Amino acid sequence: MNRIWVIFHKEMLDNLRDYRSWTTGVFWALFGPLIMGAVIMMVGSNFREIAKQALRLPVLGAEHAPSLVAFLRQQNVIIETAPADPEAAVRAGDINVALVIPPEYGEEFRAGKSARVRLVFDSTRQSALGDIRQATRLLESYSEYIGILRLSLRGVSPEVARAVQVEERDTATPQSQALIFLSMLPYFIIFAIFNGAAPVITDATAGERERGSLEPLLINPLPRGWFAVGKMLSAIPFAALNLVITLAGFAAIFNLLPVEELLGMQIEMDAGALTAIFLVCLPIVLLACAIQTLIASFTKTTKEAGTYLPFVGLIPALPGIALAFLPVKPELWTMLIPTFGQQILINQFLRSEPILMNNIIVSALVTLAVSAVITWGAIKFYENERIVMGR
Amino acid sequence: MIQVQSLSKSFGKVKAVQNVSFSAPNGQITGVLGPNGAGKSTTLRMLYTLLKPDGGTAQVDGFDIIRAPLEVQRRIGVLADARGLYPRLTSRENIRYYGRLHGLGGESLEKQIEALLAMLDMQEIADRPTEGFSTGEKLKVAIARALVHNPQNILLDEPTNGLDVMSTRAMRQFIQRLRDDGKCVLFTSHIMQEVAALCDQIIIISHGQISASGAPDDLRRQTGQENLEDAFVAAIGSAEGLER
Numbered sequence: 001m002n003r004i005w006v007i008f009h010k011e012m013l014d015n016l017r018d019y020r021s022w023t024t025g026v027f028w029a030l031f032g033p034l035i036m037g038a039v040i041m042m043v044g045s046n047f048r049e050i051a052k053q054a055l056r057l058p059v060l061g062a063e064h065a066p067s068l069v070a071f072l073r074q075q076n077v078i079i080e081t082a083p084a085d086p087e088a089a090v091r092a093g094d095i096n097v098a099l100v101i102p103p104e105y106g107e108e109f110r111a112g113k114s115a116r117v118r119l120v121f122d123s124t125r126q127s128a129l130g131d132i133r134q135a136t137r138l139l140e141s142y143s144e145y146i147g148i149l150r151l152s153l154r155g156v157s158p159e160v161a162r163a164v165q166v167e168e169r170d171t172a173t174p175q176s177q178a179l180i181f182l183s184m185l186p187y188f189i190i191f192a193i194f195n196g197a198a199p200v201i202t203d204a205t206a207g208e209r210e211r212g213s214l215e216p217l218l219i220n221p222l223p224r225g226w227f228a229v230g231k232m233l234s235a236i237p238f239a240a241l242n243l244v245i246t247l248a249g250f251a252a253i254f255n256l257l258p259v260e261e262l263l264g265m266q267i268e269m270d271a272g273a274l275t276a277i278f279l280v281c282l283p284i285v286l287l288a289c290a291i292q293t294l295i296a297s298f299t300k301t302t303k304e305a306g307t308y309l310p311f312v313g314l315i316p317a318l319p320g321i322a323l324a325f326l327p328v329k330p331e332l333w334t335m336l337i338p339t340f341g342q343q344i345l346i347n348q349f350l351r352s353e354p355i356l357m358n359n360i361i362v363s364a365l366v367t368l369a370v371s372a373v374i375t376w377g378a379i380k381f382y383e384n385e386r387i388v389m390g391r
Numbered sequence: 392m393i394q395v396q397s398l399s400k401s402f403g404k405v406k407a408v409q410n411v412s413f414s415a416p417n418g419q420i421t422g423v424l425g426p427n428g429a430g431k432s433t434t435l436r437m438l439y440t441l442l443k444p445d446g447g448t449a450q451v452d453g454f455d456i457i458r459a460p461l462e463v464q465r466r467i468g469v470l471a472d473a474r475g476l477y478p479r480l481t482s483r484e485n486i487r488y489y490g491r492l493h494g495l496g497g498e499s500l501e502k503q504i505e506a507l508l509a510m511l512d513m514q515e516i517a518d519r520p521t522e523g524f525s526t527g528e529k530l531k532v533a534i535a536r537a538l539v540h541n542p543q544n545i546l547l548d549e550p551t552n553g554l555d556v557m558s559t560r561a562m563r564q565f566i567q568r569l570r571d572d573g574k575c576v577l578f579t580s581h582i583m584q585e586v587a588a589l590c591d592q593i594i595i596i597s598h599g600q601i602s603a604s605g606a607p608d609d610l611r612r613q614t615g616q617e618n619l620e621d622a623f624v625a626a627i628g629s630a631e632g633l634e635r
Binding site: 018212222388 | 436439440442443464465467469471472474475476477478480488489492520533536537
């Protein structure tokens with residue numbers, strides 16, 4: 001059995017010298033933390049802007065409606081002079097929203113009719129939605145305010161005109177938006193594990209066939225399946241290294257960035273949570289190495305392996321993305337799906353939720369069992385003569 | 392000592408090797424000669440346990456290639472058709488890897504590597520990564536790693552393929568040296584002159600079957616031809632594969 005370590009040792013030496021491959025793998029480990037950091041910065045600054053910044057509203061024809069303009073100013077709106085062609089300016093993205101008050105406004109207003117104003121905006125522009133909503137609401141409340149005054153003047157109770165009064169209570173907080181991004185974090189971790197192992201495995205399996213070094217290798221006096229095991233094992237340190245780097249990256253993001261100030265919430269990423277997440281992810285390291293060894297063994301060139309392996313890394317993304325939008329309760333059945341169960345557990349650690357030890361054990365055991373079956377498949381393939389004839 | 396009995400192998404409908412029997416004794420060079428695609432490599436691949444025969448079997452030093460492949464692998468040194476090296480490892484590391492896979496290690500392995508480096512005159516390239524080696528240099532590494540466990544039986548598949556004149560000469564001298572050391576040397580070639588110059592015994596294969604075999608003189612007698620080239624043509628029934 002210790003000849004498996006001879007294979008392991010050689011593959012490690014060989015792969016460490018191929019620094020371009022494994023540093024590429026390390027880059028993918030930093031990819032998740034970098035994206036997460038950028039998203040937190042962006043989302044955070046958006047929240048701050050929306051919360052603190054007064055609405056800037058370009059108005060065309062302000063002179064036609066002095067009392068409306070005065071009302072808006074009262075509501076902390078900064079009135080700006082609108083460009084001559086507000087529609088073009090909105091379309092070009094120069095301004096988010098513009099208010100156009102036509103000359104006949106004053107006449108209609110005095111006559112007690114509905115005086116028309118025009119709000120120019122582009123509802124498909126995500127970043128403008130806050131301004132649009134605020135401007136609409138302000139105009140509606142002005143309209144309502146005037147309406148109430150008019151009814152009162154005629155001796156009618158304003159409540160007559162308001163059959164239903166809607167009281168809005170929006171429970172969405174900046175935190176809950178940030179949590180959507182947080183749900184992606186487990187996937188980034190798994191992604192890093194897969195990408196840490198991929199270049200190493202590709203070289204040890206498909207690369208070995210491509211170089212023509214597999215045939216002489218298999219003539220050495222040890223069971224052929226051991227080669228599959230040795231190669232798989234040699235990818236584990238690289239996958240585990242990527243796991244550590246990714247976790248360190250996330251820890252740095254959450255501890256160095258002013259997350260609490262940006263998102264208004266605290267994310268638990270202390271040493272305890274990091275260790276727990278690392279341990280929960282270890283079975284995935286084995287799974288990633290096993291499944292990629294099996295698939296890359298079937299390919300004949302590194303290029304061919306390079307077309308398949310990225311898809312393998314994407315598979316665990318699918319439940320992870322679903323998780324971001326459809327929160328799943330950590331029930332036992334979810335733990336039976338390798339990588340899915342771990343993603344739920346990682347989320348729980350991040351939110352400092354109580355975690356069932358049973359769930360951790362079940363997810364680890366199932367993942368290990370699946371890895372073992374896949375490894376057995378790789379061993380069987382190495383024992384088949386197709387591995388040398390398939391050229 | 393290699394004994395082969397009725398070895399057969401097919402790939403789909405193609406009968407690559409049919410009913411091939413011969414024996415290759417110690418202290419002799421046995422050449423398997425035949426045109427490209429005649430079944431030489433497939434025969435060798437079954438002998439070095441990479442492929443399982445469909446029929447027949449063979450023994451290496453008395454160990455059966457089907458029932459005791461690991462025992463066979465311990466007793467053979469193989470220069471296979473594919474002879475890729477690890478480009479990021481040095482010559483020495485490439486050889487050492489195979490030594491360790493044979494269960495060798497420590498001082499004795501290092502000594503053996505040093506001896507092989509000297510014998511193949513490759514000390515200069517010993518500690519360079521094999522990336523960018525010439526065909527001749529790569530071949531030396533491939534041979535050294537095949538012989539690192541000092542095997543009694545040596546199987547060489549087209550050992551002079553792609554070599555220049557000087558390297559070919561050196562290779563032939565090396566093969567003769569192995570014979571003089573009492574090894575059983577079995578090699579394949581499609582070059583008639585090479586086989587004629589080196590071999591104690593020639594096995595001519597065409598279309599997967601042995602068409603003639605014996606010492607060079609026997610072959611001339613069997614085919615009734617004066618020179619060996621004519622004997623070869625007579626044996627395989629065409630001039631295909633004759634090169635020089």
